[in-house]
Amino acid sequence: MELHKLTLKQAAEFSKANPQNAKELFNALKARAKAIDSKVKAYLSLIEKEPSFETKGILAGVPISIKDNICIEGCETTCGSKILKGYVPPYDATVIKKLKAAGAFIVGKCNMDEFAFGSSNESSAFGPVHNPWDLTRVPGGSSGGSAASVAADEAIAALGSDTGGSIRQPASFCSAVGIKPTYGRVSRYGLVAFGSSLDQIGPITKTVEDAAILLGVIAGHDPHDSTSANLPVPDYTKSLVKDVKGLKIGLPKEYFVKGLDPDVEQAVRKAVKIYQDLGAKIVEISLPHTSYAVHIYYIVATAEASSNLGRFDGVRYGFRAQSSNLSDMYLKTRDEGFGAEAKRRILLGTFVLSAGYYDAYYLRGLKARTLLKQDFEKAFEQVDLILSPTAPTPPFKLGEKVDDPISMYLSDIYTISANLAGVPAISIPGGFSKELLPIGIQLMAKPFAEETIFRAAYAFEQATDFHKKKPTL
Amino acid sequence: MNMYETVIGLETHVQLKTKSKIFCACSTQFGSEPNVNTCPVCLGLPGSLPVMNKEALALAMKVGLALNAQIASRIKFDRKNYFYPDLPKAYQISQYDMPVSSKGELVIEVKSPSGSDVIKKRIGITRAHLEEDAGKLLHEGVKDGSWVDYNRGGVPLLEIVSEPDLRLPEEAYEYLHTLKSILIYLDVSDCNMEEGSLRCDANVSIRKNGDAKLGTKVEIKNLNSFKAVQKALQYEIKRQTELVERGERIRQETRLWDEGKGQTFSMRSKEEAHDYRYFPEPDLVPFTVSREQVETVRKALPELPQARIERFRKTFELSEYDAYALVSDKPLADYFEACVAKGVHPKLVSNWLQTELIGALNERKIDFTKNPVSASDLAALVRLIENGTISGKIAKDVLPLMIDEKKSADMIVKEKNLVQVTDEKLIEKVCDQVIAANPKVVEQYRSGKTQSIGFLVGQVMKEMQGKASPKLANEILARKLG
Known part of the structure; x- marks a missing residue:
């Protein structure tokens, strides 16, 4: 048995049997990482110290990789930036506490775009990550290392963070499952902030079931995060039923426009067909403020980031x-x-926050954000889910967009709105391009309707084989 | 006559007396070892998030209500962005456009324009907003650089901003004095300027009498006492007046007060002022304050200084002056009430407390907070005077002994045998001796100079080591001479 290929569900069952199994799994993953990470470069650091192998907890003995903007006590956390080189946090992020309490252990810290600024992982101060499906291509970003570690079987599952698509777009580029939960569903305490009103931590996994299990562990109210929702966490695995009969799925007409790669569009059309065949009802909807999303995002997110990054001043x-x-x-x-x-x-x-420009940019950005949010509220009066491409293209070449920030920013065009509106969204493997590059399908739902997302994502996954394909490395 | 009118507004920063900091659970204890009262949140470590301490809000609401201000129905915070090593996040969490309270007032007592009367003047309070304090740079004893102590970082502050309603440095002093007194009565702050729990910046400008437009304002910082505020304003008014009279323009700037030199110095001009790039704090969700919550705080407000002065005047028949003097110093007023509660005469207590006890303590350089004479001890002394056991004169000797020997008045009177002599026969005998020994004075008295009886009474007291009842001695002498 190739242990590194196990899903989270399988790994948990395997490790639970006895501590020896957990140790074997841990070593298998480390061996895998050591063998191939010189090519993929998913990790910035690997945990060298052997953990104590627990057999209690639903993630007992499951090795998980963590994006390097999530604090782990005693582990260097750089956010892919030179400015944080050598910084070792004295505390665990809430999600890390929850993972540890569930018995999981950390394999390593994953490479990422510097401070999560990017869609290709090329802005990391420590060099880019390579897409396991084609090492000359980007893995997406900013959680590129997390997605690549899962796709290359260097981790059983990973945590990423998503401010404008940073979980979903790399999941799409690496043929993994990645979910950005509803804003407030998962505590941000210990996540180095980028855009505080947009950031969410979420799982990147091999299967929808794994994502449901992992989200169930990390979600929930945290008294240390005032923006975390005080709502009970459902058992998401109960939503994993192969039935979408009667579900209404909306297709935003504004999403199928110029710039959408024909292979991607074809994959999306196929996905629509699959859902129809499974008994879902497809409805064309409108999200009229879609064309403003990228503009709003680059006002709100950069305003918050400019303030959040002030603390990196060399003093402490x-x-x-x-x-x-x-x-x-x-x-x-x-x-x-x-x-x-x-x-x-x-x-x-x-x-955009400066005196004299605040009203023209930041304030208008906030107002436009409200309008965009209302688009989604109206849409979700009509439909249960919104289906779209995750990214407009399959993974592009390393270096292809480095000097063209606008083109780079547009690769998040389908994912940004979910962050601005605060709604949950998943990317699931949706097929491959003619060049055999991964394509992701995105499903969005209304706030705290992660169960609906899991239900539909699971039904699609079970009806297709895309998630079973592995890159050759 | 002065051609110029001065316009002053004050910004007062008050550290609120909460146990823990405003956005984390760290202690607010003053005087701890550097950086002991810190955690990832108040150190602004990457990934940490603030959580509002509702106690700070409750205290801020108390102040707002005591200043007759409107309490915001929605509490929102903003980030004020600037770089300084004592500010670990490079932004201060503050309130920009929605302060916790606004449109209040503070009534102060000032001299009337003629200077002969004391009149009440209403000073508008623009706003009072909550924010977090910064840390402190330590330069002393450090070679090549500075240390930073973040213990103070995250301590809750209430910034109280006055309208430019003050016209004289003395009024600014009175404003601060009155404000401090209210804050002490509310028990929301220690108001200790030396420990930095009360800090003040002043804005001052001058304009020609009768001008409606305000002159160019100058902000003065580094004011470490109420007296410094007054002195710095006096200096600044003189400086600005001289500039204007020379035909020069006043620059809008921030100036620092140098206590040693007694001068203000330019710190930065308006052009160098920060653009703080305020924007709503995304880490703290705005929340609403219900009218019921406000009413609950209002109902729990303690008696405030103005009401207490009125009560002292009405209930205890004290003069305005005495009532004001007692009430301005809350511990003193509390002590006074504790004495009166023992059933002794309020006016007598007021005199013995304010003149004799405070005087004796001052002589010994003992702070009133360390006063060894308890309220019931002082009441006991006053009772001895009231019931004639000792004379006031003897009491003046007893009080210092109460302080120095930490004994009760009764014990001292007993030990030293100071009980007033009311035995008329004994006093008569001494009176006879004094009359015989002072024929000239007796003659003066009899020829109409009746006030010379005072001398004779004094002689009787002297003969009897002050223990004679002065009242009886006076009566007996008058009878014998009359």
């Missing part, structure tokens, strides 16, 4: 440039510590 932790006075220290530390994309977003965010 991380990188500090040699300097002779305070102002010099700030300027040099931030100039040398941040990469180009981080600087671009800090400048953008600082600009």
Whole structure:
């Protein structure tokens, strides 16, 4: 048996049997990572110390990889940035506490776009991640390392974070399952903030069932996060029924426009057909403010990011440039510590919040966000789910869009709205392009309707074989 | 006559007396070892998030209500972004456009324009908003750089902003004094300027008498006492007046007060002022405050200084002056009430407390908070005077002994045998001796200079080591001479 190929569900059953199995699994994954990660570069660091192998808890003995913007006590957390090189948090993020309490252990910290700014993983200060399906291509971003670690069987499952598509787009590019929960469903405590009103932590897994199990573990109210919802967490595995009869699925007409890759469009049309065959009702809907989503996002997210990243000033932790006075220290530390994309977003965010520009940009951005949110509220009066591509294209080549930020930003066009509206959204394997590159299908639902998402995603997965395909490495 | 009118507004930062910080569970204890009262939240470590301490809000609401302000129905926080090493997140969580309270007032007592009367003046309170305090830089004893102590970071602050309604440095002083007194009565802050739990910045401008338009304002910082506020304002008014008279323009700027030099110095001009890029704090969800919640806080408000002064005047028949003097110092007023509760005469207690006890403590450089004479001890002393056991004169000797020997008045009177002599025969005998020994004074008295009886009474008291009842001595002498 190739242990690294186990799903989370299988791994939990295997490890639960005895601590020896858990140890074997842990070592198998480490061996796998050591064998292939020089090619994939999914990890920034691997946990060297052997954990104590528990057999209690629903994730007992399950090795999980963690995006490097989630704090683990005693483990370096860099957010893919030079400015945090060497920073070791003194506390566990709430999701890490929950994983540990469920018996899981951490394999390593995953590479990512610097501070989650990017859709290709190329903005990492520590070099890009390579897509396991084609090493010359990007794995998507910003949770590219997390998605690649799962796709390359270097982790049983992973946690990523999603501010504008950073879980779903890499899941799509790597043929994995990735869910961004409803804003407030999972505690953000211990997630290094990018866009505080948009960020959510979520699972990236091999199957829909795995995602349902993992989300069930990490979700729930956290007194340390005022924005976390005080609502009970359902047993998501109960939604895993192969039945979508009567479900109404909306197709936003604004989503099928120029720029959508024909292979992707074809995959989406096929998915629609599958759902129809399974008994779901397909309805064309309208999300009229869709064309503003990217604009709104790059105002709101950068404004929050410019403030959130102020603390990286060289005073207390991380990188500090040699300097002779305070102002010099700030300027040099931030100039040398941040990469180009981080600087671009800090400048953008600082600009939109500046006196004289606030009303024209930030305030209008907030108002437009409300309109976009209302689009979704209206749509969900009509339908249970919205189906769309996750990304407009299959994974692109490394270096292809590095010098074209606008084109890069547009690769999140289908995912950004879910963050702005705060609704849950999943990406599931939806087929392959002519070049055999992964394509993802996105399903969105109204706030806290993750159960509906899991139900439909599971039915699709069980009706297809896409998730069973593995990259050759 | 002065051609210029001064316009002053004050911004007062008050540390609220909560047990834990405003956005985390760390202690607010003053004087701990550096960086002991810190956690990932108040250190602004990556990934940490703030959670509102509702106790801080309750205290802020108390202040708002005591200042007759409107309490916001929705509580929202904003981020104020700027870089400084004492600010670990590079933003301060504050309130920008929706302060917890607004449109209040503070009534102060000022001299009338003629200078002869004391009149009440209403000073508008623009707003009072909640925010977190920053840490503190330590430069002393550090080579090559500075240390930062984040213990104070995240301590709740209420910033109270006045309208530019103050016209004189003395009024600014009185405003601060009155405000502090209210805050102490509300028990929301220690108001200790040395420990930084009360801090103040002043905005000041001048304009020609009769001008409706405000002059260019200057902000003064680093004011470490109420007196410093007054002195810095006096200095600044003089500086601005001289500039204007020389035909120069006043620059809008922030200036620092140098207590040693007694001058203000330019810190930064308006052009160098920060753009704080305020925006709503996404980590804290806005919440509503119901009218019921506000009413609950209102009902629980303690008696405030103005009401207490009125009560002291009416119930205890104290003069306005005495009532004001007692009430302005809450511990003193509480002590006074504790004495009166023992059933002794309020006016007498007020005199003995304010003149004799405070005087004796001051002589010994003992702070009133460390006063060894308990309220019941002082009441017992006053009772001895009231019931004639000792004279007031003897009592003046007893009180210092109560402080120095920490004994009760009764014990001292007994030990030293100071009980007033009311034995008329004994006093008569001494009176006879004094009359015989002072024929000239007796003659003066009899020729109409009746006030010379005072001297004779004094002689009787002296003969009897002060123990004679002065009242009896006076009566007996008058009878014998008359």
